Amino acid sequence: MSRVLDWLQLPEVASLHGATVDAMNEFLHLFMLVLFVGWTAFFLFCIWRFWHKRNPKADYVGVRGHASTHLEVSVVIIEAILLIGFAWPFWFQRVEAWPTGDDVVEVRAVAYQFGWAFHYPGQDGKFGRIDYGLYTENPVGLDKEDPNAADDFITVGNMTLPVDQPIIVHVSSRDVIHNLSMVPLRVSQDAMPNEDYPVWFTPTKIGEWEIICGQLCGAGHGSMRALYNVVSTGDYAKFLLENAPAPPVAAASQG
Ligand SMILES: [Cu+2]
Incomplete structure (x- = not known):
């Protein structure tokens, strides 16, 4: 249409x-x-x-x-x-028609008073275990002892996504109800405390836009701003490499 x-x-x-x-x-x-x-x-x-x-x-x-x-x-x-x-x-x-396949990119977006943190699953495509009790240690509640967490990484205030690939964002909150609102993508999803609500979309343009919080969430609501970058597939691969945690020294020497 x-x-x-x-x-x-x-x-x-x-x-x-x-x-x-x-x-x-x-x-x-x-x-x-x-x-x-x-x-x-x-x-x-x-x-x-x-x-x-x-x-x-x-x-x-x-x-x-x-x-x-x-x-x-x-x-x-x-x-x-x-x-x-x-x-x-x-x-x-x-x-109902959720995207599946190898090109689907999954990210977690965790809202808090007053900002956004993003959790990438890394090369294995698997998020490490999430423990809501761990929000004191890192902004997304990641259990860094979990094997799947070894290559996970976290960004704060900025979400990078590849163009023309289906994206699933798992929206969550650490404290009160927020809302992940990205107007040019026509995406708006409430962030509920300690819940995972996914939303999906396929970005079609390269650029940088604002993420705003779509729910009045407290005194700093108006300044609860982050950015999202949509980049080419090549630049996204670079972004993943740049942010990937360094492999453990022992594993690297054995390999
Ligand atoms: Cu908010």
């Missing part, structure tokens, strides 16, 4: 599903406009039609025609088509 119109002046889109979200938004605005004009016209017609000077005597029988019934039935049908034909399929596409 491409964008219906540009009249809502929505912000730049930088993800694969973003245009569909905008099209839905624009279509609904148009539909509401039609309903608003239609019902307002009906309201004005009623004021004119049932003006007391035109109807000096009250009619106790009431409306005899079926025009209003037909109108209401058509509204129900149109709304059912919207819900069943558009909203549900789109919703299922977002929540």
